[in-house]
């Protein structure tokens with residue numbers, strides 16, 4: 001069922017583009033101070049205004065109509081609802097542009113709300129969207145995912161409803177690369193074990209009994225050299241690491257030289273040479289269980305596997321076996337499948353494993369920046385403007 005692109009928002013016409021950041025900051029210092037610069041009139045009238053949003057290196061222009069408060073386009077929020085300060089902050093940001101409808105409100109008053117909803121904001125990468133929900137929203141135009149990975153969304157099915165999907169690649173790159181580095185360092189230096197020892201009542205211990213390994217000058221193999229992988233390489237360079245990478249497409253020579261990264265056309269070569277292997281690929285049918293028994297067997301027995309992409313990129317049973325049999329030294333995982341792991345999962349009982357609960361983007365700054373990126377995407381989609389970060393089905 002394809003929906004006509006001419007929606008109830010067909011009256012929304014962008015009039016003017018190109019205002020400077022400075023002018024935007026002048027008009028809206030509060031928003032500008034958070035990295036997003038947005039010129040928004042305080043007078044809610046049927047007038048047309050231009051919004052310029054910029055965060056970091058990005059500058060996104062979206063034309064949007066400034067609407068009466070009660071006429072703001074409605075956005076259905078999946079998985080927000082908490083009372084935590086950050087989420088309230090995020091909701092406040094969204095409320096500047098949208099009328100917010102929580103899933104609970106929607107389910108309690110479906111008939112009344114169905115036709116109003118033009119966009120869905122997916123908070124965190126977990127909640128999925130099914131056919132039934134899409135069928136119930138005749139005016140839905142865009143699903144804005146906060147986060148880069150959209151493997152939890154059926155892009156083909158969503159697109160068959162004429163609905164666009166967007167993500168937030170800019171907001172996630174730095175914090176996710178930071179988590180990759182944090183896991184690599186924590187695993188190398190056995191930080192979690194050290195912390196437990198320091199906290200235990202018996203503080204008589206000998207560091208020589210649990211020596212770590214050094215990250216400095218070691219070889220790091222990055223599998224997946226997109227923007228997050230590249231940010232990891234930039235950080236690793238500061239540790240004088242030898243950097244190898246494997247990617248579908250080789251990066252430009254200038255990019256390689258800037259971080260001193262060497263391309264491995266064969267993933268096997270990278271696995272054999274690396275002291276640390278970091279997974280930073282998207283989860284796709286091609287990368288599902290990319291690292292299994294054979295690949296783990298190619299790694300050095302002293303090597304550490306770090307996963308900041310998606311749990312299903314690793315064959316988890318093969319990983320448990322490899323860790324139990326010391327085929328590799330250790331693993332540090334921000335992602336698993338399922339999330340969270342059942343309490344009796346063997347990965348939770350291995351001393352050479354560190355697991356964090358998918359916190360790549362769990363920072364105050366990233367949550368805000370993801371919301372800003374998602375807002376820019378939604379406004380562009382609703383105004384039939386070029387969408388800064390649209391994701392297409394393959």
Ligand SMILES: O=C(O)C(=O)CO
Pocket residue numbers: 125146147148149150172176309358359360361
């Ligand atoms: O952005 C995403 O998809 C993440 O999972 C970040 O950790």
